[in-house]
Structures are given as structure tokens and as C-alpha cells.
Amino acid sequence: MDNLSRVSIKAWAEADRPREKLLERGRRALSDAELLAILIGSGSRDESAVELCRRILYDQGNDLNELSRLSVAELCRYKGVGEAKAISIVAALELGRRRKEQKEEERPVLNSSKRVYDHIAHLYYDLPYEEFWVLYLSGGCKLIAKQLIGKGGNDFTPVDVKQVLRLALEYRATSIVLTHNHPSGSLKPSTMDVQLTKKLAEAGKLFDLSINDHLIFTDAGYYSFRDDGLL
Template identity: 55%
Template sequence: MTYHKLSIKKWALEDRPREKMISKGISSLSNAELIAILIGSGNRDESAVDVSKRILNDVDNNLNELGKLSIEKLRRDYRGIGEAKAICIVAAMELGRRRKLEQAKEKPKITNSSDVYDLMHPLLADLPHEEFWILLLNRANKVMSIQKISQGGVAGTVMDSKIIMRAAIDQLASSIILCHNHPSGNIMPSRQDKNITQKLKEAGSTMDIPILDHIIVTDAGFYSFADEGDL
């Protein structure tokens, strides 16, 4: 018996992702169906939903892991996913990160290391490379600005203390919190992390803009230099 793929257009109306979203609401759609809407079509042997299920299966149905996939990997590993479809998926993941960050637009107050982690996790946790960011605070410990200082590779990134102090001075910040991610998932600071922290602590002391903490962000947790007595 010859098998023929049943395209989405031949599904019952209530089972097609777009029609299902209109009739039953977006919350009725699975993650695979939402991704299927993004990519629009599959390949000769698979519907858009089938392709989406396969992509999700490869990341253990974890959207954070999906957010780590590059455009090139999506194109290379999944038949039917070209550049335009891969861009749609990556763009949707980035919008999700930014939407979560938008919830903190009203100058959140930092009271402990967990506040920093909650704020920075959407930006850093699922990146495949290291990035170094700073949070500039006012006298009430409210966030005035969040700025990316540098971007590097899997194992590290370059940081310039002059850029950080200039940003703090320009914003008239009262204090600084340092933050970077470890794509490896290892929360422990490296020797370089400790050296950078000490160097910036000294620069901040000289400029009367203290470094309050340095947070290392991973998918599963974080390391606080202040909490661990390393600052």
C-alpha cells in the first residue's frame, strides 16, 4: 500500500492550526501547532506540524533549547526549513525573550541576587555564546539602564572596564551590577571571572560607583559573587 501524506489543507477545519486558533483560541494550540503557523508548510513527506514536532522532539520539547538553535542549524538539519522559515522561528524566540523583559520596564528595584537573575535570565540563559552585561542602579537600587558591554564565544568574552565606568558616569548611576552567562551550564566562576570582578571593583571604588554584585547566569541557576563572599 502506498502512503500519501495528508496535507494540512485536507485536515478537518477544526484541526488546522490557523483555523483552530480562530475558533478555539490560541491557548488551544500545542507548541508544534504554533511553530507550524510560523513556518507555514512542511516538505513532500511531512506537514508543517510534523516538521515542527520533529524539531521540538530534538530539543526535548523545551522552548529554551529551541531558542538556542541557529538559523544555519535549522536549515541544515530539517528538510523543508529554508532560510525564511528558520528566520521566522529564531525571530519568534527572540520576541519571546524581549516580551518577558518588557515586564520589567517600570524600573525594577534590586533587593537581592535573585532579582538580578530573574531580570537577566530571559536575555542570557539560552544563548550559545557568552555576553557581558551591566545593570546601572540609582540610589534607591532601582534599575536605570541595562546595557550589553560585549559578546564573545562559547568560552569567554572580552570586557573593557573603561566602557563600563563611562556608561555608569553617563547615566549618573550610583552603583553597578555585573552579569554574564555561561553557555556550558557551569555556574562556578573562572579565574578570569574573578580577576575581572576584582579589577572592576577597584575601578568602581576609585570612581565612587561601587560594584554591588556579579551574577553568572545559566539555564538552571546562577552564581552571585556577593552571596558567596567573593566581592
């Protein structure tokens, strides 16, 4: 064991502490033992959390699959691992197992106004007031998330441009689709609709973010800025 592992984690240089290391360098920078050490939080008087986790892993041939087969009772045999710590390890490994077994849900590809309409129209059915939803897309127009940005009266919805862009950055979206409804039944975009679309399109350019479309919904159908040549 190196000398660093025998010193209390609190005494380490900040860059070497597992939690700080994860925040500073990302999860991939941590070893298996360091990730486990974050789960258990502390070791014993004789060894740090990282050293304890290294020892546990060593006994399992440094194989996470073998580690995942240990029971709470078997983990508790290690000095410094109580029942609560053992349960945390077992629970984390079980989540990893379930994630591996679970097939990733296919995200819809929203690369046309019709596909957007079919995907989100149900949100606008029979609404007596306006809502403004934004769809955040990755490369290939795959849906990452949809967010309700604002609610309004019969003919206006306040939209915070900064919030739309902030969420796009958080989701790491490459493009977005703007959508809102007209309870009046009119499919004609208002002057404010046009101005907002232009404002978001210009702001998006600063972040390499494309506005793919802006759809207006009514119970009778929809209007697409893109299809009408306004985007």
C-alpha cells in the same frame, strides 16, 4: 523691553544667547521666552526671536497653559512666526502635555541576586555563546539602564572596563551589577571572572561606584559573587 532684546541674537555676548546659555548654564537658567526662542530659531527684522516670544507670552498672560491652547493659525498671526515655527511650538507644547499625563514607569528595585536573576535571566536563555550585560542602578538600587558590553565565544567575553565606567558616569549610576553567562553550564566562576570583578571593584572606588554583585547565568540557575562572599 530692555535694549538687549532689540539686538540680533548673533550679536549678543555668547553667555546671553539662548542656545549657548542652555549649554553653559543648563535648561533651568533660561526664561520661558528664551526656550521658545530656541524653538523658532529667529524673529523678524523688527525684533529678535526672544523679544517676539516675550510678546507672544505677554499676550497669554505669561501662562504656558494659555499658550498651549493656541492653534497654528493663531500663532501665525504674529509677525515673524510662519507655519513651520508655529508647528514647532505646538508640537513642543503637546510633548509637554503628554509627558504630564503619562505616569512615570516604575523602575525595578534590584537589591538582591534573586531580583536581578528574575529581571534579566530571559536574556541568557539558550545562548550558545557568552554575553556580558551590566545593570546600572541609582540610589535604592533602582534600575537606570542595562547595557550589553561584550559578546564572546564559548568560554570568554571581552569586557572593556573603560566602557563600563564611562557608561556609569553618563547614567550617573551609584552602583552596578555585572552579569554574564556560561554556555558550558558551569556555575563556577573562572579565574578571569574573579580577576575582572576585582579590577572593576577597584576602579569603581575611584568614582564612588559600588559593584553590588556579579552574577553568572546558566539555563539551570545562577551564581552570585555577593551571596558567596566574594564581594
